Amino acid sequence: MSGAAAPAGIVSGVTPTEPAAWLAELTAGVATWSTTDEHTAAAGADRSGTRQAGLPSVVVYAHTVADVVHTLTVAHRHRVPVVTRGAGSGLAGGATAGSTAIVLDLASMNRIVEISPVDGLARVEPGVITADLDRAAAGHGLFYAPDPGSVAISTIGGNIATNAGGLRGAKYGVTRDAVLALDVVLADGTVVHTGRDTVKGVTGYDLTALFVGSEGTLGVVVGATVRLLPRPKGQATAAAYFSSVDAAARASVLLATLGVRPAVVELVDGRTLAAIDDLRGTDHATRGAAFLLVQTDGFGAIAEIEVVAESLRQSALSVEVSADAALALALAAARRDALPAIEARGRVLIEDIAVPRSRLAEAFEAVTEISERTGIEIYQFAHAGDGNLHPIIVIPPGFAATEIPAHVQAAADEIFALALRLGGTLTAEHGIGRLKAAWVEREVGPEAHRLMRGIRALFDPRGILNPGTSV
Amino acid sequence: MGCMTTSTAVLHRLRAELGSRLSTDPAELQGARADRSGYTAPGMPLAIVRAESIADVQAVMRIATEWRVPVVPQGAATGLAGGGAGSDGAIVLSTASMNRILEVALADELAEVEPGVINQALSDAVAQYGLVFSPDPASKAISTIGGNIATNAGGLLCAKYGVTREAVLGLTVVLPDGRMLETGHRSIKGVTGYDLTALFTGSEGTLGVIVGATVRLRPIAAGTVVTIGAFFDTIVAAAAASAAVTAARLRPAVMELIDHEALKAIDAFNGTTLSASGGAYLLVQTDGGASVDEADRILAIVTGAGGTAELTIDPEVGERLLAVRRSVHPSLAARGEVLIEDVCVPRSQLAAMFGEIERIGAKWGLSIPTVAHAGDGNLHPNFVITPELALASGEVPDVVWQAAGELFRAALDLGGTLTGEHGIGVLKKRWLRDEVGTDSFDLQRQIKAVFDPLGIMNPGTMF
Ligand SMILES: Cc1cc2nc3c(=O)[nH]c(=O)nc-3n(C[C@H](O)[C@H](O)[C@H](O)COP(=O)(O)OP(=O)(O)OC[C@H]3O[C@@H](n4cnc5c(N)ncnc54)[C@H](O)[C@@H]3O)c2cc1C
Ligand SMILES: Cc1cc2nc3c(=O)[nH]c(=O)nc-3n(C[C@H](O)[C@H](O)[C@H](O)COP(=O)(O)OP(=O)(O)OC[C@H]3O[C@@H](n4cnc5c(N)ncnc54)[C@H](O)[C@@H]3O)c2cc1C
Numbered sequence: 001m002s003g004a005a006a007p008a009g010i011v012s013g014v015t016p017t018e019p020a021a022w023l024a025e026l027t028a029g030v031a032t033w034s035t036t037d038e039h040t041a042a043a044g045a046d047r048s049g050t051r052q053a054g055l056p057s058v059v060v061y062a063h064t065v066a067d068v069v070h071t072l073t074v075a076h077r078h079r080v081p082v083v084t085r086g087a088g089s090g091l092a093g094g095a096t097a098g099s100t101a102i103v104l105d106l107a108s109m110n111r112i113v114e115i116s117p118v119d120g121l122a123r124v125e126p127g128v129i130t131a132d133l134d135r136a137a138a139g140h141g142l143f144y145a146p147d148p149g150s151v152a153i154s155t156i157g158g159n160i161a162t163n164a165g166g167l168r169g170a171k172y173g174v175t176r177d178a179v180l181a182l183d184v185v186l187a188d189g190t191v192v193h194t195g196r197d198t199v200k201g202v203t204g205y206d207l208t209a210l211f212v213g214s215e216g217t218l219g220v221v222v223g224a225t226v227r228l229l230p231r232p233k234g235q236a237t238a239a240a241y242f243s244s245v246d247a248a249a250r251a252s253v254l255l256a257t258l259g260v261r262p263a264v265v266e267l268v269d270g271r272t273l274a275a276i277d278d279l280r281g282t283d284h285a286t287r288g289a290a291f292l293l294v295q296t297d298g299f300g301a302i303a304e305i306e307v308v309a310e311s312l313r314q315s316a317l318s319v320e321v322s323a324d325a326a327l328a329l330a331l332a333a334a335r336r337d338a339l340p341a342i343e344a345r346g347r348v349l350i351e352d353i354a355v356p357r358s359r360l361a362e363a364f365e366a367v368t369e370i371s372e373r374t375g376i377e378i379y380q381f382a383h384a385g386d387g388n389l390h391p392i393i394v395i396p397p398g399f400a401a402t403e404i405p406a407h408v409q410a411a412a413d414e415i416f417a418l419a420l421r422l423g424g425t426l427t428a429e430h431g432i433g434r435l436k437a438a439w440v441e442r443e444v445g446p447e448a449h450r451l452m453r454g455i456r457a458l459f460d461p462r463g464i465l466n467p468g469t470s471v
Numbered sequence: 472m473g474c475m476t477t478s479t480a481v482l483h484r485l486r487a488e489l490g491s492r493l494s495t496d497p498a499e500l501q502g503a504r505a506d507r508s509g510y511t512a513p514g515m516p517l518a519i520v521r522a523e524s525i526a527d528v529q530a531v532m533r534i535a536t537e538w539r540v541p542v543v544p545q546g547a548a549t550g551l552a553g554g555g556a557g558s559d560g561a562i563v564l565s566t567a568s569m570n571r572i573l574e575v576a577l578a579d580e581l582a583e584v585e586p587g588v589i590n591q592a593l594s595d596a597v598a599q600y601g602l603v604f605s606p607d608p609a610s611k612a613i614s615t616i617g618g619n620i621a622t623n624a625g626g627l628l629c630a631k632y633g634v635t636r637e638a639v640l641g642l643t644v645v646l647p648d649g650r651m652l653e654t655g656h657r658s659i660k661g662v663t664g665y666d667l668t669a670l671f672t673g674s675e676g677t678l679g680v681i682v683g684a685t686v687r688l689r690p691i692a693a694g695t696v697v698t699i700g701a702f703f704d705t706i707v708a709a710a711a712a713s714a715a716v717t718a719a720r721l722r723p724a725v726m727e728l729i730d731h732e733a734l735k736a737i738d739a740f741n742g743t744t745l746s747a748s749g750g751a752y753l754l755v756q757t758d759g760g761a762s763v764d765e766a767d768r769i770l771a772i773v774t775g776a777g778g779t780a781e782l783t784i785d786p787e788v789g790e791r792l793l794a795v796r797r798s799v800h801p802s803l804a805a806r807g808e809v810l811i812e813d814v815c816v817p818r819s820q821l822a823a824m825f826g827e828i829e830r831i832g833a834k835w836g837l838s839i840p841t842v843a844h845a846g847d848g849n850l851h852p853n854f855v856i857t858p859e860l861a862l863a864s865g866e867v868p869d870v871v872w873q874a875a876g877e878l879f880r881a882a883l884d885l886g887g888t889l890t891g892e893h894g895i896g897v898l899k900k901r902w903l904r905d906e907v908g909t910d911s912f913d914l915q916r917q918i919k920a921v922f923d924p925l926g927i928m929n930p931g932t933m934f
Contacts, residue, residue: 117718119848121817163666165660169659169660173637186910190910192908192910192914194911198815198847199630200629200634200891200892201887202888202890202894202895203888203889203895203903204895205674206670207911207914209666210665210669210670213662213665214665218665229722230721230722256580257577257690259601259690259691259692260693298760298761299759300759356657356658357579357659358578358579383660386659387579387658388659423658424656424657424661425662425663427661427663428660429662432663440664443663444664445652448653448664449664452667458921459914471665
């Protein structure tokens, strides 16, 4: 039996040789699916650089809510694990799938159903690419605020499942703040609607917030009503170099006391600047040992950037300001190129701690100390406006692609412990996934962990949704 | 009678552990039966405990768990849904005396507070640093932050600055069995595990007792505060003007609508003549660096939509215009017991909802003065139980419930919700299932059972 209406490039699977009763039942009810190694291998990987043992049994390419309902109904009846997947751009292993799992790929459910300019909202299917929604909103003078670095590839469903942050988070909040209502298919195939189309509402518990960030463990998001905001008029940029990360971090903290609300405050460390120079032939590292990018937007963008620049000049080696879009893009290059430049050095493990803003300088320093002491290469950049630091560990060559070497994990563990010690969290926006699951209890405590597990068992009594991920 | 012995034993234990924080004074118990919703719980609470520490709260919950006694958390009892009203046989657990601001962290723009801190007191304490606690319910001078969190309170500014949920980073909670739980963190972001902080926010005391909170502060907006007041012939025209403002992608800090019935009540109370100047009033305020520019655009839209507007940058005049809005509640309260409803609809449906309110008022022969936070589609239709309407029993007359029921259904039909900020409490629970659906309703009840397996936390509220 083969599926029909496969998306371009997808060849549907053939009936597998192993006599799995559920597989026949599953594939009989969905149009597009595959069991070929090529497809299941691709569907079982994300961007975390890790894999699970074995290949998933089948990948279902859902096109409709009915496909999702059918998949979960069959999986529930036969107790087969289901790994929901958006674009697989996740960095925590949440969308990785191993043997026997069903991968439920939602990328084809990618219609923007409605944009309502007056109500400032959009109704979307989960597979819509984040940047596509923002582009569509722009047509109405609006924007979709959450902008993870992966906007061009990640899906809204994945953003919701991970409560993704982004560059503009300091001013406009994270994905949770943008989600008004959800349609969710529960583990047994029941469809529930949470939230409402109104900006406010307090009827009952906030199930919408509960699903946001639940990493596919409580249900599958098949529809979302998200908030769109007026697209800010005007934008201004300041780019500054500092003699040390410490000075840059302190300058970024001072910005919070100026009565202005920058949309973007990004910090890049000296080691990363050197990597960018290597990759692009630029001269960032000669201009300073740390880089700070600040953007303001809205009617007061220019007035605000003046205030920002004035403050930065107190401690920076140099400050450049521009309200010109093309120039701003050039100034922002050092931030944009950071990850590609580090990735050019080897396989990376992207960490994602957050600390209270005031502890940012301390966090940078402590991570540097860990790097120096262990000899492990660690680069750092941060969404400084919200205290979110990304230490990027380059895994030395010579290890299998599925493996995180013990000494690298030990350094990562030290970074997590540091985040907790400074009153922060081990993951600000990427999620627990599989990679950090062992750490949840240490952060939230046994009481909260027990409650979270209780909630999970309530939504998914048979434990079929993303087992091993999150709480 | 078995329960007599139970209550005696419970009181004995409470007194032993809490001493003078326990009260069984009949007058006080009587007072604890009500909040500001107009609802008074039947029967009589067992006792009131005015907790002064987390240990006090834990002691109460342990005793309550041991003896299966219901507990009703209470802040300032300004709630408008009956959620904090002490029910028959319950221990009323007041957190109002736990009112210390424990820390203000300037660089992190956050504060650690006990739950009994009055909303305005926190803003007053941080004003010297140019900061403010954003959530601004009209009750901010009298309500507690714990109560604000438990109800996820909104306010005038929340279209621009968000509701209470957006201001809460972390919570300390005592669970029904007396164990303590910390949720969230001091960092602004964090996605470790499920968002228990959001789950407790708006849970109306049904999952646990909030004994501490880490809340965000925000800088007081720089720049001139500009206020616009405009009269319109009809409330529908005024609502259309407010929709035009948001459709023009402008985000004023305040945008409030007052209908004609409410204007008349204000006139009667204050001796003013506002109701002669028009059939509805729209009040808009802009703040921040570009406030003047924004206000100019808004003024053009408002006058273009038929409004007779005045604009002021004089803070005193602005304050006076805002005072008009704030006097709505006292004006109505002077006429009788007020039931404040709280429906919220998509902004585009605001005019339609006003139309429904007029229709329902005419159908049931009731005057329903209404104000609205227009920026977020949140309307407060008020039922005033005048002496002519009042029942001897003190209960809400049936005609009011009939009309309120129709109001809720109209809001749901327009894609809205029955409560935008006050909560379900006791008064709206008969409509909860209608809004969320049976599956979601069942899930919510089961979530409650995960936290409160014995069902002792504020039973009768929400479900
Ligand atoms: C270059 C790069 C930059 C990045 N920058 C950022 C950043 O700035 N901020 C940030 O937060 N993240 C960032 N990320 C991480 C990642 O892009 C985000 O986590 C994103 O939200 C994942 O979306 P996705 O569609 O790829 O989801 P996947 O990777 O497919 O899935 C992620 C998790 O969500 C679950 N899931 C996906 N869809 C659904 C659904 N519809 N219903 C239920 N569960 C679902 C999966 O099971 C999995 O647990 C970056 C990644 C890359 C590669
Ligand atoms: C004149 C007036 C204007 C108002 N304006 C607004 C407005 O603009 N916006 C708005 O949202 N509300 C408004 N309200 C309603 C009310 O003030 C808010 O709901 C407020 O948040 C309640 O705070 P409180 O301290 O009085 O709580 P209470 O009334 O004592 O309790 C409210 C609910 O919270 C629970 N609770 C209280 N403290 C705790 C705690 N520590 N732990 C767990 N649960 C707890 C109670 O059990 C109850 O269910 C108004 C009320 C009045 C009288």
